[in-house]
Structure formats: structure tokens, C-alpha cells
Amino acid sequence: MGRFLLKRLGLATITLFLLTVIVFFGSQVLPGDVARRILGPFADQRAVDALNHQLGTDRPLLTQYWDWVSHFFRGDLGTSLSYHAPVSDLVGNALVHSLKLAAFAFVLVVPLAVLGGVVAALKRDRPTDRIITLGGLSLTVVPEFVTGIMLILIFGLWLDVLPVSANAPDGSSVLTQMRYLVLPALTLVILLFGYIARITRAGTIEALDADYTRTAVLKGLPRRTVIFRHVLRNSLLPTIAVVATQTGYLIGGLVVIETLFNYPGMGRLIFTAANQKDFPLLASAVLIVGIGFLLATLLADIAYSLLNPRIRYAAAE
Amino acid sequence: MDETQRRVDEIRQESSELENHIIDQFIDGKITRRDFVRRGSVIGMSIPLLSFIAAACGGNNETTGTTGGGTATGEVSSGGNVRVALIQPATAPNPVIVKDEGGAGLIGSTGEFLSFSNAKLELEPRLAESWSPNDDGTAWTFKIRQGVKYHSGAALKADDVKTVFDTLSDPKNSSNALSALGGVLSPGNTEVVDDATVVFHLDGPNGNFPTLVSSANYNAIIIPSNLDPADWGKTFDGTGPFKLEKFTPKVGATFVRFDGYWGEKANPDRMEIKLYDDEAPMVNAIKGNEVDFVEHFSVSGGKALLDDPSVTVIAIRTATHRQLHMRTDKDPFTDKRVRQAIALSMDRNALVDGLWEGKADIGNDSPFAPVYPSTDTSVAQREQNLDQAKQLLADAGQSNLTVELNTWNGFEIPDLAQLVKQYASQIGVTINLKITDAGTYYGDAVFGKSPWLDSVMGITDYGHRPVPNVYLSSVYTSKGTWNAAHFKNPQADQLISEYIGALDLDSQRVAAKKLQELLLDETPVVIPYFYNFLSAAVPKLKNAVSAATGQFDLSRAGFTS
Numbered sequence: 001m002g003r004f005l006l007k008r009l010g011l012a013t014i015t016l017f018l019l020t021v022i023v024f025f026g027s028q029v030l031p032g033d034v035a036r037r038i039l040g041p042f043a044d045q046r047a048v049d050a051l052n053h054q055l056g057t058d059r060p061l062l063t064q065y066w067d068w069v070s071h072f073f074r075g076d077l078g079t080s081l082s083y084h085a086p087v088s089d090l091v092g093n094a095l096v097h098s099l100k101l102a103a104f105a106f107v108l109v110v111p112l113a114v115l116g117g118v119v120a121a122l123k124r125d126r127p128t129d130r131i132i133t134l135g136g137l138s139l140t141v142v143p144e145f146v147t148g149i150m151l152i153l154i155f156g157l158w159l160d161v162l163p164v165s166a167n168a169p170d171g172s173s174v175l176t177q178m179r180y181l182v183l184p185a186l187t188l189v190i191l192l193f194g195y196i197a198r199i200t201r202a203g204t205i206e207a208l209d210a211d212y213t214r215t216a217v218l219k220g221l222p223r224r225t226v227i228f229r230h231v232l233r234n235s236l237l238p239t240i241a242v243v244a245t246q247t248g249y250l251i252g253g254l255v256v257i258e259t260l261f262n263y264p265g266m267g268r269l270i271f272t273a274a275n276q277k278d279f280p281l282l283a284s285a286v287l288i289v290g291i292g293f294l295l296a297t298l299l300a301d302i303a304y305s306l307l308n309p310r311i312r313y314a315a316a317e
Numbered sequence: 318m319d320e321t322q323r324r325v326d327e328i329r330q331e332s333s334e335l336e337n338h339i340i341d342q343f344i345d346g347k348i349t350r351r352d353f354v355r356r357g358s359v360i361g362m363s364i365p366l367l368s369f370i371a372a373a374c375g376g377n378n379e380t381t382g383t384t385g386g387g388t389a390t391g392e393v394s395s396g397g398n399v400r401v402a403l404i405q406p407a408t409a410p411n412p413v414i415v416k417d418e419g420g421a422g423l424i425g426s427t428g429e430f431l432s433f434s435n436a437k438l439e440l441e442p443r444l445a446e447s448w449s450p451n452d453d454g455t456a457w458t459f460k461i462r463q464g465v466k467y468h469s470g471a472a473l474k475a476d477d478v479k480t481v482f483d484t485l486s487d488p489k490n491s492s493n494a495l496s497a498l499g500g501v502l503s504p505g506n507t508e509v510v511d512d513a514t515v516v517f518h519l520d521g522p523n524g525n526f527p528t529l530v531s532s533a534n535y536n537a538i539i540i541p542s543n544l545d546p547a548d549w550g551k552t553f554d555g556t557g558p559f560k561l562e563k564f565t566p567k568v569g570a571t572f573v574r575f576d577g578y579w580g581e582k583a584n585p586d587r588m589e590i591k592l593y594d595d596e597a598p599m600v601n602a603i604k605g606n607e608v609d610f611v612e613h614f615s616v617s618g619g620k621a622l623l624d625d626p627s628v629t630v631i632a633i634r635t636a637t638h639r640q641l642h643m644r645t646d647k648d649p650f651t652d653k654r655v656r657q658a659i660a661l662s663m664d665r666n667a668l669v670d671g672l673w674e675g676k677a678d679i680g681n682d683s684p685f686a687p688v689y690p691s692t693d694t695s696v697a698q699r700e701q702n703l704d705q706a707k708q709l710l711a712d713a714g715q716s717n718l719t720v721e722l723n724t725w726n727g728f729e730i731p732d733l734a735q736l737v738k739q740y741a742s743q744i745g746v747t748i749n750l751k752i753t754d755a756g757t758y759y760g761d762a763v764f765g766k767s768p769w770l771d772s773v774m775g776i777t778d779y780g781h782r783p784v785p786n787v788y789l790s791s792v793y794t795s796k797g798t799w800n801a802a803h804f805k806n807p808q809a810d811q812l813i814s815e816y817i818g819a820l821d822l823d824s825q826r827v828a829a830k831k832l833q834e835l836l837l838d839e840t841p842v843v844i845p846y847f848y849n850f851l852s853a854a855v856p857k858l859k860n861a862v863s864a865a866t867g868q869f870d871l872s873r874a875g876f877t878s
Contacts, residue, residue: 038408039491040416041759041769047491048761083566084409084547090566149597156605164605165591165598167568262591262598264568272567272594276407 008301012294019290020072023283024065027274033057034081034277055081057279068283078280082273087284090269095251095288098265101166102250104181105188110243113193114236117200118227121235124205133201136194148187148260155183166261184261188254192246199242203235210234233307240307244300245293252289321373328370333449336362338821344374348822351437352690356822358440359527359784361448386436386633387862388854393875398587399858401871402599402608405567405592410550412538413484416493418867419592421535422612425868426572426590427468428538428555431459431478432531434783436633436864438688440531444473444539444556454522454820459515465579468560469552471541478515479507480542482530494536497529497787499798522818524825525784532868533783558583558872568592583872584860603628603853609876610861611853612869616673617729622853623674631852632676635781635865636686639733640792641843642801644773649720654713656840660699661706662740665845671736672729677848683836684779684788685829686847690822691785693830699837706744719747723772725758730776733845737776748774763798770801777801781850781865789813789832792842802841809835 035051036043052058056067071078077087113136120132139147156164168180207213208231216226255267266285273282329337339360343353350371357367406419415424431445445459465473485494487504506518519526530537539556540549553561556579559572569591574583591608593599596618602608604621614622622628643650643659650656660682669677678687681699685692710716720741724734731752738748753768758775760767769777779788791799794810812835816828836842850865857877862870 036761037756039414040493041755041762041767043491043762044488044495045761045763047489050489051491080409080566082408084411084550085566093565093568152601152605156601160605163607164601165607170563259594260598262593262602268594269567272405 004305005298005302008298012298015294016287016290020069020283020287021065023286024068024279025061027277027279027282028061034279037276037278038082057081064279068280072284072287077284080273080278080281082276082278082281087280090281091266091285091288094264094266094269094285097167097263098251098254098267100177101181101184101188101254101263101265102247104178105185105192105250106243108185109189109192109196112189113196114200114239116193116197117239118204118232118235120197120201121204121208122227129201132197133194136197138194139190140192140194142190143256144187144191145256145260147190148184148257151183151186152260164261166258166263184254184257184263187257188250196239196242196246200235200239203238204231207231207235237304237308240300240303244296247296248289248293251292252285325370325373328366332362334452335360335450335820338823340370340374342821342823343371348690352822355438355690359525360450360820361527363447364439364441386631386850386852386864387870388629388631388859388874391859391877393584393859394878395584395875396586397584397876398589399585399610399861399871399874400589400591400608401869402593402602402611403569403590404596404599404613405594409547409566410553410564411546412536412540412549413490413492413494413546415536418613421867422869423570423590424538424549424553424555425532425535425557426570426588427553427557427559427561428540429557430530430532430534430537430539432527433868433870434528434531434533434864434866435862438690438783440527443532444478448527450524450526450820454524454526454818455519457517457519457526458510459517461513461515462579463513465556466577467541467554467556468575468577469541469554470577473539473556474542475509475512475515477539477542479509481537481539482507482517484546485534485536492536494534496791497534497782500790501526501529501786521814522820523786524818524820525786528784529786531783532864533866535866535868559588562587581872584875585871588871603855606855609855609858610869610871610874612863613867614851614853615728616676616848616851619851619853620674627856629854629856629858631854631861631863633850633852633863633865634678634686634688634847635850636684636688636779636783636785636788636847637781637850637865638680638684638686638779638844638847639730640777640779640801641737641845642775642777643841643843644801644803645805645839645841646803647773649715649718650773652713652715653839654709655715655718656843657838658706658709658713658744659737659741659746660840660843661702661709662744662746663737663843663845664701664740665699668733668736668845672732673846673848676851677846680844680846681833681837682840682842682844683833684785684792684844685833686785688847689785689829691816691825691829693826693833696830696833696837701740703743710744710746716745717747718745719749720774721749721751721772722774722776723751723753723758723768724776725755726752727755728778730778734776770799772801775801783866786817789816793836804839804841806835806839809839 034057035048080087080090116132120129123129152164155162162182163180166180166184168177213230216230252266255271258265258268270285339357342348354367358364403422404419407417410423412424429443432440433443434440444462446462448457448459450457461475483504484490485492486498486502501519501523502517503520508516510516558575558578560575562571562573564570572588574586596614599611600619600621603611643656665679724730734750741748759769764770769775791797794813795805812828812832816825819825852863854861860873
């Protein structure tokens with residue numbers, strides 16, 4: 001296991017390095033320059049040049065890149081070019097918000113979708129299966145801004161039982177914060193339920209049809225024991241992988257939902273930073289999301305190996 | 318002689334020649350009461366004084382001042398927390414470089430100006446108590462209010478005013494304020510006579526100068542001269558009735574009543590500003606009772622508010638408009654008949670109704686919006702006339718024209734572009750649309766490096782200005798830096814110079830009329846409408862004031878029980 005983890009960490013480091021290169025050089029393709037974005041389209045060119053010089057954005061690209069990377073790994077994320085504030089403050093605040101929403105959504109959607117998938121598999125080809133499968137798929141294909149607006153209309157405006165924005169006032173209790181997160185979290189549940197449930201269903205069906213399951217049944221084990229001890233630990237393997245890959249999206253990809261619910265998360269931050277060509281903010285935020293994604297996949301791999309000894313032994317070899 | 322008349326005579330004896338001229342214009346019926354108050358406030362007469370003279374000389378007792386662009390006035394509860402929805406600013410709150418409504422709203426929450434330009438285009442004294450021009454309008458003397466303290470405790474000094482305007486007028490700082498001050502006030506020409514007096518020595522005569530240094534120039538808040546504007550966002554130090562409690566970039570800010578304010582203390586205990594990236598969540602927030610005041614919303618984004626009886630909509634007539642420019646130096650628009658044809662193809666009433674639900678004034682292809690007192694409303698309004706348009710094209714020997722129209726994908730501009738294309742097709746002109754993002758369209762904003770300034774045809778957005786000076790000097794003069802139509806007309810240059818230098822309304826109107834007629838004839842630019850600035854408030858919020866420049870004043874606001 002130790003060798004396995006070291007190998008994964010090594011690969012993760014290389015991935016992160018490549019990510020920084022892609023983000024940095026990719027942002028240079030965007031039209032306009034940083035000072036022009038800050039001062040506006042009518043700014044005097046002399047002032048634009050002076051600000052670019054002050055910000056260091058007129059230096060060679062490799063120099064800028066190395067400067068940023070070397071500071072980053074010393075913990076200095078730099079200063080936002082647009083907001084003139086420490087990147088660590090901006091990213092830290094946004095990350096906390098994103099993690100809260102992601103965690104709340106996960107806690108709701110994962111058990112619900114896994115249960116739905118398992119039930120659908122156990123009731124394969126029966127009405128229950130059809131309802132869960134088709135219903136989930138139908139909800140998944142609806143764009144999240146449509147779902148979000150519907151939820152706001154119904155629960156926020158017509159029934160007036162939930163807040164229409166997601167950011168609770170400062171100093172709010174945990175329960176109040178959760179109340180503010182209900183609608184965006186529900187939006188995510190509706191979006192992700194169908195996908196995760198279908199993967200779980202497929203994995204469960206495969207496990208139900210496997211020889212080891214037949215053996216367990218023929219041994220006379222109670223159905224409950226067969227499902228929980230033999231079927232689930234194998235059927236959840238693909239589900240774990242799917243859930244892990246959604247982490248990056250949940251932490252850094254919720255631009256539409258964060259905008260709709262006015263929630264100051266990483267998605268909006270990254271989008272704004274890209275628009276403003278605010279490289280220190282953009283790169284740091286993307287890198288943080290990348291680290292989160294890699295950690296999630298690493299945890300998924302560990303869970304995989306714990307659930308499936310064959311993977312554990314192969315890794316040890 | 319009764320007491321009122323005696324008092325009026327006293328006032329007139331103490332007034333300048335210019336002030337007496339305006340009083341004479343009002344008495345002779347040459348200007349309306351509204352125009353009298355507006356123009357009088359610009360040249361430095363106080364609004365209460367103007368109201369008194371107006372009442373004494375035959376006007377009604379209608380009050381003016383801050384009720385023009387706000388919620389209903391009335392008795393309100395003392396205290397409370399007013400929650401405001403404001404669009405996200407693009408930059409840090411640096412008064413020098415702020416360039417959008419979000420930034421203007423933030424810095425105006427604690428900062429104050431020499432005067433406040435209200436929704437009626439009247440100037441209300443703030444840090445300047447009064448102002449007056451010299452004989453030819455080349456120098457304006459401002460009397461600075463004494464005994465004013467900043468939130469930090471420091472005293473307001475005349476030097477602070479000088480520092481602010483030297484900074485804003487310096488091209489190397491590239492402030493958005495240069496759009497108003499460029500060519501009007503040069504750095505170093507703000508003189509401190511004593512701690513109560515500042516004199517602005519202008520580059521040329523300018524009858525509207527006080528407006529250019531009022532809240533209409535949203536960068537022009539007065540801050541301590543020893544405070545770097547780049548660091549201002551750490552403290553929001555100003556002289557306003559609210560002071561900063563907490564600011565979180567990209568989230569919002571809270572402000573509390575400043576007990577050391579020089580004027581009437583703010584009624585609300587707190588003002589909370591929430592920042593939004595988009596309009597839809599702002600609309601939801603006021604409908605969901607999460608905010609009490611939305612600083613600005615558009616017709617297209619805020620349809621749900623327009624017909625909602627649980628929301629009070631504040632609509633202010635403005636000079637905000639779109640310009641459809643046509644290069645006068647490039648085919649096919651070198652011939653003014655072709656430009657006139659394009660202008661005649663457009664159904665302006667339909668544009669106002671369709672794009673703005675009637676909440677706009679029809680434009681007449683000059684920047685003289687109907688809301689300006691100097692606009693001559695006797696100039697004939699251009700109407701759609703397809704037959705005349707086709708005839709003009711035939712006379713010009715142009716048929717089956719194809720033109721590319723450049724613009725960007727903001728506001729209702731793409732819809733307007735589509736409609737322009739459709740109207741032009743009715744007279745045989747094919748317009749190909751090239752719609753990009755704002756950054757691409759504006760480019761470097763200099764000739765040769767900007768589709769906005771280089772394209773043969775384009776649509777550009779212009780925000781509200783309480784006076785048309787900036788539009789005229791930047792867009793229509795031969796050397797104008799925003800002259801996308803490349804319009805070079807010595808007569809226009811002369812008339813613009815006359816208009817800007819005119820100190821009295823009569824002279825402004827004379828120059829305006831000639832300019833309006835010239836621009837209608839030459840048509841380098843089509844201006845189809847001037848749309849309203851819309852704000853929204855919950856019905857129980859009273860005394861909330863909005864100004865079309867993105868400023869708002871909630872110091873007297875409060876809730877009815």
C-alpha cells in the first residue's frame with residue numbers, strides 16, 4: 001500500500017505541474033492584457049504600460065511563470081491583480097464556501113443515489129426500476145439553471161419557505177447556513193442523482209449476476225447478508241470512481257449555480273479571474289481545485305483497494 | 318413693496334450678472350421652472366434659494382431636490398438596516414480607477430463629492446457650499462465646507478480637493494474621470510487659495526464645469542491627500558453619512574451610521590451592500606425579501622419587477638444611449654445620403670416599445686437627450702420613412718449595399734444589431750453582423766487598434782452624463798478620441814466649442830439647436846433612444862434616492878411600520 005501511495009503521489013505531482021503550465025500559458029491566449037482589463041478600454045496607453053510594468057506582466061512569460069510557481073510552493077499565492085487583495089484570502093473564502101456546498105450536496109445525493117441504484121437493480125425491469133432509471137435520467141438532462149430557477153420560484157417565492165440566495169449572513173448558525181444551502185444543494189442532487197444511480201444500478205446488476213453471489217445464495221445466506229456483504233462491496237466500485245470524478249466539478253465548476261444563488265464559491269471566482277486575466281488568482285484557484293480533485297481520486301483509489309483485495313495485492317506487487 | 322419682493326431685490330443685488338440673467342430668463346418665461354432650478358444649481362445658486370425666487374416670481378411651490386428619482390417620501394421609523402443589491406465591481410475599490418456602476422456604488426457609499434447631481438440634474442451642495450464662475454467661464458471658484466471630518470478623524474482640507482483633481486486629471490493615472498476632465502482641466506491647474514477656497518483654472522470656457530466635478534463624475538470623491546487611492550479600499554475613508562464596518566471582496570460590505578457627519582445624521586443604523594454577478598439573482602433577492610433596494614436593473618432582466626405590485630420601480634429619464642456610427646471617410650458612408658437612409662430605415666417607436674417596454678425617450682440622432690434643459694425640442698423628429706430612404710440611396714447611386722456591423726454582446730445591443738440589420742434589409746442594404754465580447758470590440762481603444770474606432774459601422778454604448786459635453790467633445794469633434802465615425806466638420810467643431818463655453822441657458826440652446834440640425838443633416842451617428850435608469854425598492858422603504866449615474870443616497874431612507 002505504501003508503494004502504491006507513493007506512486008500515486010508522484011503521478012499527482014506531475015499532473016499538477018502540467019496543470020500549472022496549461023493554466024498559465026492558456027490564459028495568455030485570452031485577448032487583451034491585464035492592465036487594459038483593469039483600467040478599462042478607454043485608458044491611456046501610457047498608463048496601461050505603466051500598470052503592466054508595475055504588475056510585472058510585461059516580463060517574459062517564463063519569468064512570470066517561474067516567479068509564480070516558486071512563490072506558490074512557499075505558500076505565497078500572491079496578490080490579485082484585479083482586487084488588489086491577497087489571493088490566499090480570496091481563494092480561502094471561496095474554497096470554504098465551495099466545500100460547504102459540496103459536502104452538503106454529497107451527503108444528500110450519494111446515499112440517495114446509491115439507494116436508488118440498488119433498489120432499481122433489485123427490482124430490475126419492474127416499474128420501480130423504470131421510475132428510478134427514467135426519472136433520474138430525465139432530471140439529469142435538465143440544465144441546472146432551469147432546475148435552480150424552478151426551485152427558487154417554488155420554494156423561495158411562491159411558498160416562501162426557503163431563502164433565494166445561498167450565502168447566509170455573517171455569524172449565522174450551522175443550521176441557518178444549511179437552510180440557505182438547501183436549494184442549491186437540491187439543484188445538485190437533481191442534477192447528479194440520475195447519473196450516480198444508473199452507475200450504481202449497473203454495478204449492482206453485474207454483482208448480482210456474478211458467480212460469487214450465486215454461491216452465497218446457494219450456501220443459504222440470508223438475502224440481506226448476500227446484498228450487504230457480497231454484492232454492495234463489489235457494486236460500489238464504479239460508483240466510487242464516479243463520485244470522485246464529480247469532486248472537481250462540485251468544488252470548482254458550479255459557476256451557474258453559484259451565480260444563480262449568489263454564492264461566493266470557487267466556480268465564480270475562477271470564472272471572474274479568467275475574464276479579468278487575473279493570473280495569480282486564476283492559477284492558484286485552479287491549482288487548488290486540481291489538488292482537491294487529485295485528493296478525491298486518491299481517496300477513491302484507496303477505497304477501491306480496501307473494498308477489492310485483488311487491487312490491493314496488484315498494487316503491492 | 319411687500320417683504321417677498323424686497324427680499325428678491327436684495328438677492329438680485331447680491332447676485333452675479335450670470336445669476337441675474339437666469340432669473341430674468343425665468344421671469345420672462347423663456348425657461349421653465351424646472352430648467353431654472355437645474356441651470357441655477359449648476360452655476361452655483363442654492364436650490365432653496367432658487368425655489369424661493371421661483372415661488373416669489375410666479376412659480377408654484379413644488380419642492381425640488383432629492384425626491385426626483387427616489388421612492389415616495391414620508392415619515393419613517395428611525396434606525397434599521399437597509400439591504401442593497403449592487404452589481405459586482407470589476408476592480409478593487411480604488412476611486413481613481415473604478416470604472417463601473419458596482420465600483421461607483423461602493424465608493425459613493427462612504428465618499429462624498431463637491432456636489433451631488435440628483436435625478437433632476439440639479440446640483441446639491443455637499444463638500445462645496447457654493448461655486449461661481451469668472452466672467453468668461455474659464456475659472457470656477459468653489460467654497461469648501463468647513464468643519465468636516467473624515468471617518469478616520471482627520472479634517473477635510475482644501476488641499477485634499479486639489480490632490481484629488483490633480484490625480485484624476487493626470488493622463489498617466491488613466492482614470493475614467495478623464496472622459497469628463499480631459500481637455501477641460503489639466504493637472505496642476507487646481508489652485509488652493511485658502512482652506513475654504515479652491516479655484517479651478519480651466520483649459521477653456523466651460524459653462525457646465527460644476528457638473529463635471531460633481532457625483533456625475535463618480536471617481537471624484539474627496540479623500541485625504543495623504544491616502545494612496547490604491548489603499549483606499551482598506552478603510553473606505555470618506556466624509557459621508559455612513560462609514561465602513563466590513564468589506565469582503567466579491568461578497569459585499571456593511572456600513573454603519575457615522576456620528577461625526579457634518580450634516581443630518583443618517584437615518585438607518587446600517588446599510589448592507591450585497592454584490593451580485595448577475596441581474597437574475599438580484600431580481601430574485603428583492604422578490605424574496607432578501608434585499609430592500611436594487612441599485613439598477615434592466616428592462617430585459619427585470620421584467621418580473623416591472624409588473625410586480627410588491628415592488629416600487631424608480632424610473633429616471635437619462636441620456637444613456639447607443640450610438641450606431643458610420644465611417645464618414647469610408648465607403649459606402651462617405652455620402653451623407655446613405656447615412657440618412659440608414660437612419661430613416663429605423664422605426665424608433667418600435668425600438669422603444671420592443672427593447673425598453675416604453676421606458677425610453679426617442680432619440681433624434683444627436684446626443685441632446687430630451688432630458689437636457691439645453692436641448693431644443695423644436696427640431697423636427699426624424700421618423701421612419703422607407704420610401705425616402707430608398708430614394709436617397711438611389712440618388713446616391715448606391716444599391717445592393719453590403720456592410721459589416723461590429724459590436725459586442727452586452728445589454729440589449731445584440732438585439733438592437735439584429736433589428737438594425739432587419740430595418741436595413743427593407744431598403745436593400747445587407748448588414749453582416751460581427752458580434753464579439755467587449756474586450757475584443759474596444760481593443761486598445763485607440764485608432765488603428767480598436768474595432769470600435771476602426772470599423773465602418775458599429776454600435777457602442779454610452780452611459781448617462783448630466784450634461785452632453787463629454788459626448789460632444791469626444792465623439793463629434795474632429796480630434797475627438799471617441800470619434801468612431803471619423804466625422805470632421807469645422808462647423809460642428811465651432812458649434813461644440815460655443816456650446817461648451819456658453820454660461821447661460823439661452824446661449825447653450827442657440828448652439829444646441831444649430832448642432833442638432835447639423836447632426837440630423839450629416840448623420841454620422843444614429844442615436845435611436847435614450848433609455849431610463851431603473852432601480853427597485855420594497856414598498857415599505859421610503860426616501861431612497863437613486864441617480865442615473867449609479868449613485869444612490871440612502872441616508873434619509875427608512876421603513877414605514
